[in-house]
Amino acid sequence: MIDLSNPKVSFALESVRQASRLVQQIQSEMVSPALTKDDRSPVTVADFAAQALIGSLLVESFPDDILVAEESSSALKDQGNHAALGQITSYVSRIAPQATEDQVCDWIDLGTADPQKRFWVLDPIDGTKGFLRGEQYAVALALVEDDQVQIGVLGCPNLTKARIPDYHGSGSLVIAVRDQGAWVTSMGGEMEFEKLTVSPRKEASEARILRSFEAAHTNTNQIDELAHSLGAKAEPVRMDSQAKYALLAAGEGDLLLRMLSPERKDYREKIWDQAAGSIVVEEAGGMVTDLDGKLLDFSTGRNLYKNTGILATNSLIHEEVLKAIRKLGDYE
DSSP: OOOTTSHHHHHHHHHHHHHHHHHHHHHHHHOOTTOOTTOOHHHHHHHHHHHHHHHHHHHHHOTTOEEEESOOSTGGGSGGGHHHHHHHHHHHTTTOTTOOHHHHHHHHHTTBOOOOSEEEEEEEEEOHHHHHTTSOOEEEEEEEETTEEEEEEEEETTEETTTEEOTTSOOEEEEEETTSOEEEEETTSOOOOEEOOOOOOOOGGGOOEEEOSOOTTSOHHHHHHHHHHHTOOSOOEEOOSTHHHHHHHTTSOSEEEEOOOTTOTTOOOBGGGTHHHHHHHHHTTOEEEOTTSOBOOTTSSSBOTTOOSEEEEOSTTHHHHHHHHHHTOOOO
């Protein structure tokens, strides 16, 4: 069982819980069928509000700690975005009544720091298109110490028990602590934890592949080729965000890939897109490497510069999948 008396663990759980509830409110109030396709204002408000809220909570709990996150407030300070800043501040003040527009910008900008020996890394909303569709997204927070992820939390408001898409449930908080396993509890605050364990599937031909709706950062054709070469017959599970890592940890999928997009062959993963999810899978008994089989290296700044792509599995099929990837040829 995880040590809930550890202040870092309790901070990670509670801050992600509060941020997840906040963005859930924003999704319910701002995302509607009438939303135009190019209107990203709900996800903009939610992204910044979640980062500001977690920044404010970090200042209260660990004022000397570093936050590395996706957003900065520079765009919000433009005159044309003043209305958005007002909306963000209004939402943040629901939880932090003392919030002002200047404070919100300061809390957001905590995330512009560079990684240090110990730092928190945040993706305030992973899966923006899922958020806009009213589907799956995640708030992802991790603690990295000495280049290794030590704590990871995923807040998945539209997922129950880390495995069931549920748009009217209480959501899932998935937490992993190094050498203490991976666990799921409700976002509702009951603090009753269920241990997560990856699937026992040993044959890659039987693997259920977890795939994104979003194709910009991967190579869908190569994933199709890989599935064919493995003889995988199961229907893929399609889902946005690091919620896929939760499903993999819960045994509801066996294989997750990020191949390199043909248009972005030099792309290297952002650390906030992988930190929390990777430790969740590892602590559930799975394995996460790059496409060369190298462990993820969090010592290289805001990107995983020493890694190419992502391969996450239940560990039992990992080597077989790596061999299949090598046979595909040049994925770089």
